Amino acid sequence: MESWLTKVGAVGLSDLELTDFPVTGRGVKTLRRFKQGEMILTIPSDVLWSVEHAYSDPNLGPALRSVMPPLSVEDILATYILFVRSRESGYDGLRTHVSALPGIYSSSIFFSEGELEVCAGTSLYTVTKQLEQRIKDDYRQLAVRLFAQHPDLFPLQKFTIEDVRLLRRATDPYKWALCTVWSRSMDFTLPDGSSIRLLAPFADMLNHSSEVKQCHAYDVKSGDLSVFAGKDYEIGDQVYIYYGPIPNNRLLRLYGFVIPDNPNDSYDLVLTTHPMAPFYEQKQKLWVSAGLDSTTTVALTLTDPLPKNILRYLRIQRADVSGLAAITLQQIDGTDEKISDSNEMEILRFLEESISSLLNCFATPLERLEKQLAEGVYPVGGNAWAAAHVSVGEQRVLRLARAKARNLLAAVESGSGSRSPSAPARCANCDKGSVPLMLCGRCKSVMYCGRTCQVAHFKQHKAACRGTAQ
Structure with a gap:
């Protein structure tokens, strides 16, 4: 694993270390100081996971190219991950990356019925239910169009949607691979307007923080992916990247975590x-x-x-x-x-x-x-x-x-x-409408029946109030 990580971190890995943090779990820690904008890490193009690399694989590529119309980017990358995991030899570097991935995810599609019922009524609840059915339908199509056509490459016991060896961990191979793609891939827009989705070993261990801005970039000429310091870091700090202004319903569905009082909800x-x-x-x-x-x-x-x-x-x-x-x-x-x-x-x-x-x-x-x-x-x-x-x-x-x-x-x-x-107009906090109301003095867009309700409601109103005030 050390030799593979050395290759992955051709630039900067000696200054970083994988660490388990109390709140975020596994992440990346600095071993020296970094100034904002300084390059932290570069992942060479030849170890990135991409659709292009999947198609160029001498074993997997011909099977993927035989499927018409082509599979989705998600299914190609998920299949690529499962294929590498199933091989006994010849993929040492890639297998090491797969073995370093989490064995279980906390995305909403893995919630029990009781856990999901807590958010019944939300758009996340509806989307998760729809997504569970879509995953089953997509798997059936994938099994017919690809796995069954090449049983030597895709033994069904290793590519099933139900794997008894993994049921104790509340997951299965296909859903696990999809969640790997959703939660750990990075999307970039190319100069011609098209897009590319990549999984970058080691860089995919970086966690999200809204305190940093966009700090990872894809070099079209070299094909390398680089991560820059989104802020100043001291020795021992956790390094973060910025996923974007994402609401909790999407964070939980794709990445398996939430941000309390998320301003992007x-x-x-x-x-x-x-x-x-x-x-x-x-x-x-x-x-x-x-x-x-x-x-x-x-x-x-x-x-x-x-x-x-x-x-x-x-x-x-x-x-x-x-x-x-x-x-x-x-x-x-x-x-x-x-x-x-x-x-x-x-x-x-x-x-x-x-x-x-x-x-x-x-x-x-x-x-x-x-x-x-x-x-x-x-x-x-x-x-x-x-x-x-x-x-x-x-x-x-x-x-x-x-x-x-x-x-x-x-x-x-x-x-x-x-x-x-x-x-009648109603209080934005308690919903009363049969009492005298007063406007919020800042934004003039919501009304309250008194100071008590205004103070109680401020936590959820403050983002809108600041966004609309002149």
């Missing part, structure tokens, strides 16, 4: 319209002109809980003949305003009701879940604890979105003189 709201809806073809053209589609997914975030694309979509969806004509003129003029008070009130009421329904579907309401986390009901770092943080983050985003929809609705109703007593 989001909720993916799916908007869709049936093709048999009135004026569907005309509306579809308007959606396309607005950069949308009949089925559009919009990310609600803490800083922008109700993006303009949601209002754009719903204005078109709920428009009548005169409304569609008004929208067409708006797009020609380049404006982005409501088309009528009645249309605007209809879509805002719909949003308020829909978001309330979504919140009612969560397994545990926000306040109770926050209390359970504070009281240690879920062991810190465990799967249920991580699922709870995903639920907390998504509920906070949805509550901000509902509060914004209510305030926009109150403004339209007030301006049109058609305010309904049955739909």
Whole structure:
């Protein structure tokens, strides 16, 4: 292993060391000081895992090239990893990398039913359920199109989706290989606009931190991958890279961890319209002109809980003949305003009701879940604890979105003189609507029934408040 790591770390490995850290687990420790921007490590191109390298392998390559249409990048890399792990000889360096990988992952697809139920109602819960079925379907296709065609290369006992030797570790070969690709690969955009996905030995041991920015780069000419210091490091510090501004629901699905109070938390709201809806073809053209589609997914975030694309979509969806004509003129003029008070009130009421329904579907309401986390009901770092943080983050985003929809609705109703007593503005924290309310003095976008609720709600409102304040 030492000779392989020496080759991998042709530049910089002598200054680094693999270490188990208390919170993040296995990571990379510095053995000397580094200044921000200084090169820490370079991984030579010949030891990187890529689709190109899989196709160029003398044993695996011909089998992969025989599959038409080609397999996905994920399946090629997952197959490559399993293939190397199954070989008895000839792949010493690559096998050493595989043996250094975690034997088990904590991605949401490995959660028990009870652990996953903690985040029931979240987009993560729905996506994980869908992903479990997709993985089974993809494996069946892979087994028929590749494994069964080359049984000498892919003995099914080593490429199955159920391996009794691994069941005690709550994993299986194909899912394990997929999680390796999801959690440890790096994606780069090439000069021609295409992309490349790589697994880099040793560099894939680096953990994520939002305190550093993009600090790993791919050299197109040499094919090498380099890691630079994203900040100043002292001797013994853990070296980090930056995965990007990723919400907890995606961090847990792909990487198997969460960040408490993640400022990038989001909720993916799916908007869709049936093709048999009135004026569907005309509306579809308007959606396309607005950069949308009949089925559009919009990310609600803490800083922008109700993006303009949601209002754009719903204005078109709920428009009548005169409304569609008004929208067409708006797009020609380049404006982005409501088309009528009645249309605007209809879509805002719909949003308020829909978001309330979504919140009612969560397994545990926000306040109770926050209390359970504070009281240690879920062991810190465990799967249920991580699922709870995903639920907390998504509920906070949805509550901000509902509060914004209510305030926009109150403004339209007030301006049109058609305010309904049955739909008053409500406190963003306790949801009361039958008491005097005050606006947040900073962003003027949410309302509270008193100072107590404003203070209690600040933790989840602060990101949006700072993002919208002028």
